[in-house]
Amino acid sequence: MAEKKRDIKIIATNRKARHEYEIMDKLEAGIVLMGSEVKSLREGRVTLQDCHARIENNEVILYHMHIPEYKQANLNNHPEYRPRKLLIHRTQIRKLQKQVEEKGMTLIPLSLYFNEKNLVKVELAVARGKKLYDKRESIAKRDENRRLQREYGRRH
Numbered sequence: 597m598a599e600k601k602r603d604i605k606i607i608a609t610n611r612k613a614r615h616e617y618e619i620m621d622k623l624e625a626g627i628v629l630m631g632s633e634v635k636s637l638r639e640g641r642v643t644l645q646d647c648h649a650r651i652e653n654n655e656v657i658l659y660h661m662h663i664p665e666y667k668q669a670n671l672n673n674h675p676e677y678r679p680r681k682l683l684i685h686r687t688q689i690r691k692l693q694k695q696v697e698e699k700g701m702t703l704i705p706l707s708l709y710f711n712e713k714n715l716v717k718v719e720l721a722v723a724r725g726k727k728l729y730d731k732r733e734s735i736a737k738r739d740e741n742r743r744l745q746r747e748y749g750r751r752h
Contacts (some may be wrong), residue, residue: 606622607637607716609707615731617704617723621695625718626683627658627708636717639666642708649682649703651693651722654727658705658718669733680720695722 613619629637636642643662648655658680665673684692694700707718726734 603712604717605710607640607708607710608642608701609642610647612645613704613706613721613723615734616726617702617721618730618751619721619723620701620704620708621722623684623688623692623720623722624724625656625720626680627716627718628683629716632666632672632674633663634716635712636663636666637708637710644705644708645673647705649705651689651696651703653684656684656689656720657691658682661708665729679714682720702737708735 613745641664645662647661648657660677661680662676663674664676692703696703701722704721705721706721707714708718711717728752
């Protein structure tokens with residue numbers, strides 16, 4: 597059978613995350629937001645740059661995600677950097693807890709998007725920080741692949 601096309605609208609991606617971290621595992625999670633935050637997200641205004649998640653009291657909390665104020669919300673606006681709770685099943689939280697307890701593992705968001713049902717979802721990753729030589733190696737591999745693609749393109 598043909599695979600069903602997913603109608604997702606990507607709001608933001610954390611491009612630096614794939615350079616800074618080695619991705620071990622991925623997970624889709626819902627997020628608890630206020631109305632003014634969702635309206636600000638619809639305008640595409642969010643920054644995941646220094647964002648990370650922690651497990652506290654059997655809940656996963658997202659820190660340092662910057663969602664600017666929605667101008668039309670005036671008095672009912674949201675704080676820009678408030679901690680936001682992620683909606684994840686208890687069994688998945690336990691699994692994440694075990695993975696994060698390993699040396700050097702952390703939870704980082706890779707992307708933020710609207711799914712088929714227009715709900716805001718976060719793609720969360722269990723990742724390990726890369727060393728400087730690993731980053732250089734990744735850059736060298738990427739450059740080599742680009743060079744090979746150019747060579748292949750010239751021949752055909």
